[in-house]
Amino acid sequence: MLTLYNxxxxxxxxxxxxxxxxxxxxxxEETIRHLIDDLNQIKNKKTNMxxxxxxxxxxxxxxMGAYDLIRSLPNYVTTIGTGSxxxxxxxxxxxxxxxxxxxxxxxxxxxxxxEITSEVKYNEMKYEVIEMKRMRKLFIDLLAQKLKIExxxxxxxxxxxxxxxxxxxxxxxxxxxxxxxxx
Numbered sequence: 001m002l003t004l005y006n007x008x009x010x011x012x013x014x015x016x017x018x019x020x021x022x023x024x025x026x027x028x029e030e031t032i033r034h035l036i037d038d039l040n041q042i043k044n045k046k047t048n049m050x051x052x053x054x055x056x057x058x059x060x061x062x063x064m065g066a067y068d069l070i071r072s073l074p075n076y077v078t079t080i081g082t083g084s085x086x087x088x089x090x091x092x093x094x095x096x097x098x099x100x101x102x103x104x105x106x107x108x109x110x111x112x113x114x115e116i117t118s119e120v121k122y123n124e125m126k127y128e129v130i131e132m133k134r135m136r137k138l139f140i141d142l143l144a145q146k147l148k149i150e151x152x153x154x155x156x157x158x159x160x161x162x163x164x165x166x167x168x169x170x171x172x173x174x175x176x177x178x179x180x181x182x183x
Contacts, residue, residue, distance in 0.1 A: 018048045019075075023066065027058025027088050032065050039069060049077045051096065057087025060112055060135050067142065070095035080181045081105050086163075087113075090176065091139060094146045100181035107166040107176055109143075111158050112136040148175030 021038040023031060042049070051070065057063075070077055070092070079096030081089075086108035093099055093107075101107070112135045120128065140158060144151040157164050171177045 018050055020050045020052065022052040022054070023089070023092060024052075024054045027055055027063050027066065027092070029059075029062060031058065032062045032069075035066055035069060039073070042075070045074050047075055049073065049075045051077060051079045051092075053079060053081050053085055053089055053093050054083040055086070055089035055092075056084055057089050060088055060139070063088035063091055064135075064138070066092050067095045081107065081177065082181075084108075091142055093177070094142060099146070099177045100179055101168055101171060101177045102181050103168055105168060105171075107171050108163050109157060109166075110163040111160075112139055146175060148173070 019042055021035070023035065025031070070079070076098075077096045078098040078100060079093045081093050081099075081101040082105055083102070084106055085093050085101065086106070087110060090107060090109055093101075112132055136158065140151065140154050143154050147154060149157075166174060166176060168177075168180055172179060
């Protein structure tokens with residue numbers, strides 16, 4: 001806590017300090033490594049946090065890791081989307097106690113996608129499909145905890161073949177964010 005003394009009023013005010021970190025670009029192993037490093041630097045557990053997010057998404061496993069790390073913090077966390085918050089990055093945005101976006105941010109949600117980079121046998125592909133279904137269910141369940149949209153509507157939105165975009169007004173109405181960040 002930072003204590004400020006007001007000389008004119010002869011009183012002290014206590015303010016919580018705020019630590020700001022950012023998650024930008026593709027969500028990868030490196031993203032998580034930087035997030036862990038940033039979080040480990042916070043010695044004062046009474047520090048509020050702001051996490052700026054500008055990402056078109058990335059690896060679903062690393063996304064779940066980022067979500068879990070942020071949710072496990074004892075700090076009050078405000079996540080702030082700016083520019084583009086798409087795909088997996090939408091879930092990281094949901095990890096905040098308060099979720100905001102800048103006035104011209106675009107949010108996009110779509111079905112879980114996973115990259116398979118080598119030759120895959122039929123039996124291996126079956127397991128990949130099972131894993132994708134598990135990740136989809138997890139993604140939907142986590143979104144349903146925060147959004148103002150019924151879970152069945154989230155499922156329908158995710159299962160469609162096209163991406164779903166939200167402007168600021170629509171994102172607030174859907175409960176994807178709590179409001180607009182103006183600095």
